[in-house]
Structures are given as structure tokens and as C-alpha cells.
Amino acid sequence: MTPTGTLPAPDRIPADALRDVVDGRWADVRRETRDQLATAGVLADPDASSEEYRARITEALKILTASGRPHSGFAPSVGGRGDVGGVVTAFAMLAYGDLSLLVKAGVQWGLFGGAVQVLGTEGHHERYLRRIVDGELLGCFAMTETGHGSDVQHLHTTATYDRASGEFVVHTPYPQARKEYIGNAARDGRMAVVFAQLVTDAGTHGVHAFLVPIRDSDGNPAAGVTIGDDGRKAGLNGVDNGRLSFERVRIPRENLLNRFADVAEDGTYSSPIENETARFFTMLGTLVRGRISVAGGAGGATQKALALAVRFGERRRQFSNPSTGEEIAVLDYLAHQRKLLPALATTFALHFTQESLVSRMHDIQAPGAAPVGAREQRTLEQSAAGIKAIATWHATRTIQTCREACGGAGYLEENLLPALKADTDVFTTFEGDNTVLLQLLAKELLSDYGRTIRRGNPLQIAPLLGRQLAGVLSERTGLASATRRLPLRGLDLSDRERRRALMRVRRDDTLAAAIRSLAPAMRTGNDEFTVFNANQDLLLTSARAHVDTLVEESFTAALSRIDDDGVRSLLERVYDLHVLDVIDRERAWYLETGRLTAAESRSIRPLVNELCGELQPYARTLVDAFGIPENLLACPMLDDEAWAPAPGSPAEPVTDQVETG
Incomplete structure (x- = not known):
């Protein structure tokens, strides 16, 4: 392996120093949130009826409001502190408790309040935002329709301006256009941010956001509003998801959230962004906080699942050691280590990536932040879309692995893993279907390539064109091995720089391959949709490679900031395991392209096994570094009394002796 610092014994790793590294920029927020979670009853209750569960979560929302934590992410003018990064960090930690509360809070302050904040203007802020932040006005984010989920640009709900009355008329033209799966709609919401096609006498101007009251002061549906209940779900049953339909509901002209476009009293439409598509994506781009928050929540749930599984793996013993006769802890088995430790390594990698992403978002969005260019935005x-997809897929896969690693105990509700599994399943779908998000990322990467070519900077263009030429030559001559392995020759696979090079070359080459395959779409007369559709697999591969490299780079940056030698040595090995696991997963690509020889490919398995064995004694130290409050991990399968050693030889069951007379 790459030379690294000496790894101290597990009990010599300074717990506070490791926790400080994990806590990062918002360590104070994490400590405060831990203290709050440690005293709150915020665990899921799968036995409660839907109404009981929803009522309990609504009460928990009030307690959360009283803590002042939700306020911190908003501007001081509405009672906040402008700590955008801090509130997203605290939000993610709610995943340690009841994920229904996390989602309910996300709908209220992240989606509903966030939309009013970033899409509205001063009048909306003054009239609504303080009440939203204080929890007095509960609301919804009504974007998805029964017939249109991912294709938001072509929603069918309409908001037609009536010049005579100075009002918008919001309408659901047919059942497929009803708003579907809307959090806070079935029970508690009083108002919704409704996304609809804005129509004036001059025509349709694309999707815009409108504030629409959905209930009166007594809690009854507002005139023209039909509210349905989505009922029981696979999980998150403390959240009141519902359906909304509008029958020519009239709202004031001022209820258009008009940061990016407005309609004058005479019906004249105006926008500082002339292109409809550009305006639409600018509007959606301001809502990036939701995707980052979902990725963080998925990370918190994954951390909890691993903490449960690692602790169980230390306690659970199966089969005897022939040398000693003692039963062996399941975490001592390599197969069990291979289940949990690479997943734990990737969880750390995604955690540091999330920290970096939250920091960038805070520096761009916090009140008083210096303006940034379009490229930074x-x-x-792009990063938010990619990380949301990868983090939520990782959560789904890892929580299932942890459930299996805990055997039958992991299948019991009382041991917490089933609720984690059920509640996080939908994370791969809401705030953007993961496959669609990766396609969006890939298309943005292609656009970046096009912008680079158009700018004509030789220093940027030369590597891109060189990569394209190498790809064409290798495809036409079959010299892939010779042309592609040359830059990496002479570097040992166990060397970190070699592994970094392998990550980056996959990112660059998969994008280059996608560009070559999509070139026909740019030619006159070709069907652009057909060409893109036929190459979706390449687009998704390039997007995944881009995110993998982003995660590796974020982990590398985090390592460079660690002062404590012991902590750095431990996390360097965690980094090594994560990167090798990615290369192992993508071995087919590396072999097909000649980036790895067969012998190099075979060397990965023993390297991973070696790292698993080296990290096994530190598994508990690593999961404890997340700082999950003990009351949120307490469950029967981790009860110390239940794991008291059995009397006698473990290989021979104790039997009662019966006297015979």
C-alpha cells in the first residue's frame, strides 16, 4: 500500500479529534443538534395509526420550531441568522431519529419556505415568510403531477391571467394534471406553492410558481380546491401526502412568485431572462438546497444503519474457533467485513463530499454572500444532482446490507432497521428521480464541453481534442491497450496516485466516448432525440464517473486538512478502501479499455481484503465518530444483558441433568 502514517491501536485514536474531523465546519451545530436529539422522543412508531402518527409528527414539528433551529437558515429580517449551511447540517441529523419528521420539516421549511424565499420578492417575504418560519403557516410544494413527474417543464396545470379582474385562474384541466404525492397536503397544509403554466393573452410563458391557499381558517378545503389523501405508504407514514386539484381557483396577481418574471396589471409579461428554457432552469437551479438536503438525510440514515450493524457484528457470535473453542464474533469473518467495511468507507467519502457541497452552497446562498458567476452556480x-443520486442509491443498498448483516434480528421492527429501510426507499425518487438526475448531469457536462470549445482557449481545448483523437484511433485500429495504458505505465496499483489517475481517466474517457457517440446528433437532418436515446447508457456512465471522481477529490481535500497524525492515518486507510472498492466495481470498464491488465485486476481483491482486516478493529471507532445519540441506537438486539456469555462450552449446549431413581 501507499506509505502512510503508523496506525495507532484503536484505543489510542483520539475520539474528540476524530469527531472534530467528521463534524467539520458546522461542529457547533452538530453538537447542539445532538443534545436536542438526545432528549427528544423522535423515533418512528410503526404501530401507530396514520392519524396518530401524523398528529405526533406535527407536534414534533412545533417542538422543532420552538428550538429556533429552522429559523437559522433564513434571513435576519424574518428572525433568522442566515446560516444556510448550518440548517442543512442540522436537518440531515434528523435522520438519526424519525425520518417522517425530517421529511415534514423539509417540506415546510426547505421546499415551501425555501420556494417563497428564493422565488419570491420582498412583498412575499414580508407577508408570508415570518409566518412560515414560525410554523404558523404550514404549506406544500405542489410540483409533481399524476401524469408528469420528471418532465416538470411540461406540467399541465395552468394559471391564466384574467386582465379584467387582475387575478390568476389556477386550473387542473384533467385528472392526469392533478398534483400528486404532495407532502403536508392531506392534513396540515394551508397554502401551496403551485407550479403551473403561466398563460396571458399573448400566449403561454412556461412553468412559474404561484401561492395558492388550499384550506380556509377552519381547515376545510378552499373554494375550488379538491384535496385527496394518498393513504398508507411503504414508509414515512407520519407525513400527510395527498393530491390537489384546482377548479378555476382565483388568486391575486401578486401571488405569482415573481423574482424571475412578472405580469403587469394590463397582462404584459416580462422577464430579465428572455429564453423560456433558460428561465425555467434558472428557477429550478435556485431550489438546489432540496437535493443537497435529501443527500444529507440519506447519509444520516446510512450512518445509523452502519452503527447498528457494526455494533451487532461485535456482539453476535457464530461457530467456534478450533484453536480456542471460543465462538467467533461475526465481524471477525472476512465475508462480514466485506459486507460492511467498504460501505462504511464510502459513507465516509460521501460525508466529506456532502460537507464540501454544503459549504459551497452556503458561500453562494447565505445572506450577504458575494455574487458568483453562472459557472459556479x-x-x-451539477454536483447536487449527482450527489443526491449516488448518496440515496448508496443508502438504499447499504441499509439493505445492514439488515442482512443483522440476520433475523435485523428484520424485527424493534431493532430499527426495517423503519430505516422503508422510510428511505423513496429517497431515490423524490427531489428528482436518480436516473433522470444523472442524465441531467451528463447533459450539463456535454454543455460544458461545448462552451469550452466555443471559448477557444487552446490550453483547455488541446486535452479534450487529444482525448477524442485517442479514442477514435483506438476504436478504429484496436490499439486500445497500447494507446490508453501509456499514461499510467510504471505506477503500482497500490499507489494512491495511480488510483487517483484511474478515477480521473475513467471520468475523462467516458465523457469523451459519450461525445463521440452523440456527434451524429449535431449533424443536419439527424434525429437528435433518437441519437440521445440510443446513447443513454453512455451518458449515465459518464455522469457516474464524474460523481465518483468528485467524491474522491472531496475525500482527498478532507484528508489534507487533518492535523492529528493518528486520525489522518486511520482515515487514509478508509479512503484507500473506498477508492479500491470503486475501481473493483468498475473493473470491467478498466479491463475493456486496457487501463488495467488482468494481473492488475486480480490484485485488487487481496488489497481490499487486507484493508478490511486492518480496519476491522476500528469499525466501532469509525461508526462512533458519527456521534449518533445513544438513545437513538438503543434496541433489543444491542442490549448488553442479552449478550452475556453462555455457561459451559459454547460448542456443546448446556442441558439439565435429570436424576433417575
Whole structure:
């Protein structure tokens, strides 16, 4: 392996120093949130009826409001502190408790309040935002329709301006256009941010956001509003998801959230962004906080699942050691280590990536932040889309692995893993379907390539064109091995720089391959949709490679900031395991392209096994570094009394002796 610092014994790793590294920029927020979670009853209750559960979560929302934590992410003018990064960090930690509360809070302050904050203007802020922040006005984020989920640009709900009355008329033209799966709609919401096609006498101007009251002061549906209940779900049953339909509901002209476009009294439409598509994506880009928050929540749930599984793996013993006769802890088995430790390594990698992403978002969005260029904003949006997809897929896969690693105990509700599994399943779908998000990222990467070519900077263009030429030559001559392995020759696979090079070359080459395959779409007369559709697999591969490299770079940056030698040595090995696991997962690509020889490919398995064995004694130290409050991990399968050693030889069950007379 790459030379690294000496790894101290597990009990010599300074717990506070490791926790400080994990806590990062918002360590104070994490400490405060831990203290709050440690005294709150915020665990899921799967036995409660839907109404009981929803009522309990609504009460918990009030307690959360009283803590002042939700306020911190908003501007001081509405009672906040402008700590955008801090509130997203605290939000993610709610995943240690009841994920229904996390989602309910996300809908209220992240989606509903966030939309009013970033899409509205001063009048909306003065009239609504303080009440939203204080929890007095509960609301919804009504974007998805029964017939249109991912294709938001072509929603069918309409908001037609009536010049005679100075009002918008919000209408659901047919059942497929009803708003669907809307959090806070079935029970508690009083107002919704409704996304609809804005129509004036001059025509349709694309999707815009409108504030629409959905209930009166008594809690009854507002005139023209039909509210349905989505009922029981696979999880998150403390959240009141519902359906909304509008029958020519009239709202004041001022209820258009008009940061990016407005309609004058005479019906004249205006926008500082002339292109409808550009305006639409600018509007959606301001909502990036939701995707970052979902990725953080998925990370918190994954950390909890691993903490449960690692602790169980230390306690659970199966089969005897022939040398000693003692039963062996399941975490001592390599197969069990291979289940949990690479997943734990990737969880750390994604945690540091999330920290970096939250910091960038805070520096761009916090009140008083210096303006940034379009490129910086685009990069944030790209990263948020990619990390949301990868983090939530990782959560789904890892929580299932942890459930299996805990055997039958992991299947019991009382041991917490089933609720984690059920509640996080939908994370791969809401705030953007993961596959669609990766396609969006890939298209943005292609656009970046096009912008680079158009700018004509030789220093940027030369590597891109060189990569394209190498790809064409290798495809036409079959010299892939010779042309592609040359830059990496002479570097040992166990060397960190070699592994970094392998990550980056996959990112660059997969994008280059996608560009070559999509070139026909740019030619006159070709069907652009057909060409793109036929190459979706390449687009998704390039997007995944881009995110993998982003995660590796974020982990590397985090390592460079660690002062404590022991902590750095431990996390360097965690980094090594994560990167090798990614290369192992993508071995087919590396072999097909000649980036790895067969012998190098075979060397990965023993390297991973070696790292698993080296990190096994530190598994508990690593999961404890997340700082999950003990009351949120307490469950029967981790009860110390239940794991008291059995009398006698473990290989021979104790039997009662029966006297015979």
C-alpha cells in the first residue's frame, strides 16, 4: 500500500479529534443538534395509526420550531441568522431519529419556505415568510403531477391571467394534471406553492410558481380546491401526502412568485431572462438546497444503519474457533467485513463530499454572500444532482446490507432497521428521480464541453481534442491497450496516485466516448432525440464517473486538512478502501479499455481484503465518530444483558441433568 502514517491501536485514536474531523465546519451545530436529539422522543412508531402518527409528527414539528433551529437558515429580517449551511447540517441529523419528521420539516421549511424565499420578492417575504418560519403557516410544494413527474417543464396545470379582474385562474384541466404525492397536503397544509403554466393573452410563458391557499381558517378545503389523501405508504407514514386539484381557483396577481418574471396589471409579461428554457432552469437551479438536503438525510440514515450493524457484528457470535473453542464474533469473518467495511468507507467519502457541497452552497446562498458567476452556480447544481443520486442509491443498498448483516434480528421492527429501510426507499425518487438526475448531469457536462470549445482557449481545448483523437484511433485500429495504458505505465496499483489517475481517466474517457457517440446528433437532418436515446447508457456512465471522481477529490481535500497524525492515518486507510472498492466495481470498464491488465485486476481483491482486516478493529471507532445519540441506537438486539456469555462450552449446549431413581 501507499506509505502512510503508523496506525495507532484503536484505543489510542483520539475520539474528540476524530469527531472534530467528521463534524467539520458546522461542529457547533452538530453538537447542539445532538443534545436536542438526545432528549427528544423522535423515533418512528410503526404501530401507530396514520392519524396518530401524523398528529405526533406535527407536534414534533412545533417542538422543532420552538428550538429556533429552522429559523437559522433564513434571513435576519424574518428572525433568522442566515446560516444556510448550518440548517442543512442540522436537518440531515434528523435522520438519526424519525425520518417522517425530517421529511415534514423539509417540506415546510426547505421546499415551501425555501420556494417563497428564493422565488419570491420582498412583498412575499414580508407577508408570508415570518409566518412560515414560525410554523404558523404550514404549506406544500405542489410540483409533481399524476401524469408528469420528471418532465416538470411540461406540467399541465395552468394559471391564466384574467386582465379584467387582475387575478390568476389556477386550473387542473384533467385528472392526469392533478398534483400528486404532495407532502403536508392531506392534513396540515394551508397554502401551496403551485407550479403551473403561466398563460396571458399573448400566449403561454412556461412553468412559474404561484401561492395558492388550499384550506380556509377552519381547515376545510378552499373554494375550488379538491384535496385527496394518498393513504398508507411503504414508509414515512407520519407525513400527510395527498393530491390537489384546482377548479378555476382565483388568486391575486401578486401571488405569482415573481423574482424571475412578472405580469403587469394590463397582462404584459416580462422577464430579465428572455429564453423560456433558460428561465425555467434558472428557477429550478435556485431550489438546489432540496437535493443537497435529501443527500444529507440519506447519509444520516446510512450512518445509523452502519452503527447498528457494526455494533451487532461485535456482539453476535457464530461457530467456534478450533484453536480456542471460543465462538467467533461475526465481524471477525472476512465475508462480514466485506459486507460492511467498504460501505462504511464510502459513507465516509460521501460525508466529506456532502460537507464540501454544503459549504459551497452556503458561500453562494447565505445572506450577504458575494455574487458568483453562472459557472459556479452551474457547478453547484451539477454536483447536487449527482450527489443526491449516488448518496440515496448508496443508502438504499447499504441499509439493505445492514439488515442482512443483522440476520433475523435485523428484520424485527424493534431493532430499527426495517423503519430505516422503508422510510428511505423513496429517497431515490423524490427531489428528482436518480436516473433522470444523472442524465441531467451528463447533459450539463456535454454543455460544458461545448462552451469550452466555443471559448477557444487552446490550453483547455488541446486535452479534450487529444482525448477524442485517442479514442477514435483506438476504436478504429484496436490499439486500445497500447494507446490508453501509456499514461499510467510504471505506477503500482497500490499507489494512491495511480488510483487517483484511474478515477480521473475513467471520468475523462467516458465523457469523451459519450461525445463521440452523440456527434451524429449535431449533424443536419439527424434525429437528435433518437441519437440521445440510443446513447443513454453512455451518458449515465459518464455522469457516474464524474460523481465518483468528485467524491474522491472531496475525500482527498478532507484528508489534507487533518492535523492529528493518528486520525489522518486511520482515515487514509478508509479512503484507500473506498477508492479500491470503486475501481473493483468498475473493473470491467478498466479491463475493456486496457487501463488495467488482468494481473492488475486480480490484485485488487487481496488489497481490499487486507484493508478490511486492518480496519476491522476500528469499525466501532469509525461508526462512533458519527456521534449518533445513544438513545437513538438503543434496541433489543444491542442490549448488553442479552449478550452475556453462555455457561459451559459454547460448542456443546448446556442441558439439565435429570436424576433417575
